[in-house]
Amino acid sequence: MTMTNQDPALPPTGAVPARCPVTGAVASADVPGPRRPEGPKGLPGVGITMDMGRAPLDFSLRLQRDHGGVVRVRLWPRPFIQITEPEAIERVLVGNPGNYRRGRLYEPFHQFMGKGLLTLDDDEWRAHRRVVQPAFTPQKVRESVEETVAAVTDLFDSWDVEADRQRSFDLVRPAMSLSARIMGKALIGRSLASRERTFTRAVAAGLESIFKNVSSVEEYVLPRWLPTAYQRRKRWARRFFDQVIASVKAERQATGEFGDDAAGLIMKSDLPESALPDNLRTMFLAGSETTGLSLAWALYELARHPSVRREVEREVDEVLAGRTPTFDDLAALPVVQSVVDETLRLYPSVWQFPRDAVEPDELAGHEIPATSTVMVSVYATHRNPAYWDAPNSFDPSRFRDPSAKDRPKFAYLPFGGGRRQCIGKPLAVPVLATAVAMVCQRYRLWLPYGTENVSPEGFITIFPPKFPDGGLTLGLTRRDGR
């Protein structure tokens, strides 16, 4: 039998544990310790970088399938260690979070988002989180659910026309518009829906600039003053957000009424002046595309799975009996909730996020040298066959099954975890559940022929091909027969 150092039960190849001839104790230097993470072989960088660039989501799945839950990736210009093992993720986010800083891969976010909730390290971050957190209390979320009801009701005007004509249409724009309205209200007390198209494009341009800052020739090689289409788009998006934020600030200063939404809380605080624009740009970018696209994926999957769709219809008919939902109704809609959970499992908008280790550490039996970049792949964790049966299938019932509680906590983390868990989670989940319930209450969803197999693509977020110009098509039939 050949022994390799891949087997966790064995010491590294060639190391035979020395025993004390008297006590039989194993010499500590030779005790099988943590292993070095292994990964794809080949020239450092080039092939792997291209592979990852072409199809990052598939690449992430393959790393896990072929090399396990802690994998070393020799990527150019920066190698990283992908983790998908729940035990390893838990240690990074909860067990030893002080050892893991936002790190090098979060630096590109600074240029667009500035120094705010997402980008700051724990010491500076704490004060920002304390100030902004009250914008997400249950009372504020109740208001956002009411805003969602109003926004979805308005959407029905145009969707009724599509239903009358039995015409399919693209779902991405209306879903993003809905999200722009709800996020605008929650963060700055204004709907951004009238400027939805501009807003969506500005968010997409912001995320593009962050991505290019990580990896692109256009940021690394070409000078920034060159008026390429990309540089113009980036400046325009930055100007758009700064104008919106400046006008909110001026309005509140003029009236002296600051309010208790995110903008008001920051303005009333003793955080530095830059905290207002930096945190609002951060939350516009972090909150709107993620929530809008999650809604689009949820409705798409329901149209694709008539049996699940019928379960949702039965539940909303029974519980709501024709009323519009309130925040208090949501707890009585477990099927709807499981549709949201399952959508975020298959399409976790923030599909991976990084940390840099300060000191050496051990993650699930693997040594992590100081300064390593650790990448939590939420996408591959959510599709790990060790924890999920038929991992690529849309099956919300898995979240209602009693066995769900046996799954390790960090096998599912669409909002991250620990103290840096997404601040918008208490808002995003009820907004999604309310919108899904209302749409299924009014319409039967269907897919036009040939649109059943849309594969997600990964960038900073997960999105359908053609985004932001569309990519998920849907048809509707009124359920009341009108």
Ligand code: HEM
């Ligand atoms: C379906 C919707 C959403 C998903 C899947 C999502 C996902 C995530 C994830 C995975 C993280 C953790 C990143 C890390 O630890 O490095 C995060 C952080 C964050 N998200 Fe979300 N998010 C969503 C909606 C929102 C919304 C609605 C907002 C704001 C209105 C928001 C604002 C933020 C902020 C500010 C952080 C940084 C929090 C901190 O470190 O204190 N997100 N999000």
